[in-house]
Amino acid sequence: MHNVTKKWLFLKASSVALIPLMIWFILGLISIFDKDYIDVVRFFSNQPSKFLVSLLLVFAYFFSALSISEVFEDYIQDKKIKNAANKALYIFAIIMPLITIIIIFNLNA
């Protein structure tokens, strides 16, 4: 299987996973955004939110990294700049969810 085919399949699989996760997340966000500190901490530190937010972060950053790299492919011709932009993108897409998931698992209500 070609790399671009694998990339496309990963992109589609992650988008399928993201649809229910985004619906759940936005419903959760609306229910807590104006609440007190303790309610917000409770939301992020209790199950199933803890697990679902972690899953959302992993899929969202994975999907975004793949999608944005396609935009780089469309609009950046210089190979060196494109490679540097892709590396920066992938590092960001790993570090952001990783740190946030560690924080979520250390939150105590």
Added chain:
Amino acid sequence: MDNNNPLSPHIQIYRWHISSLVSISHRITGIINIVAITVVCFWIASLLLGETSYEFTKIFLNSIFGKFIILGLTWSFSFQILSEIRHLIMDLGYGFELKTTKITGLIVIIGSFVLTVLIYLLGKQII
């Protein structure tokens, strides 16, 4: 080997259609959503600072501007969800006829506003 593929033409050279509007909006909302999720990451990190530090965030989120941002994000996520479903249906080989692309494009645009209201009311447990 050098990649000599031509770059995509920039969007201003095309005549606007519903399909192109949905396509560019899909990319823009995708960027807005990942920026929003990054802000949520910082919001979660700020919870470690404790209740006193959270007061400013709470005041902001309870302001008119804060509520407008949340409503805007709800629309952005709603648009992305419907547009992604449209993409997946097209990936299965359906909906490529010109008339169908116009209809599904309109469904995404109008449906995103309907879904925004529905999600907001459900989230606030009004319905």
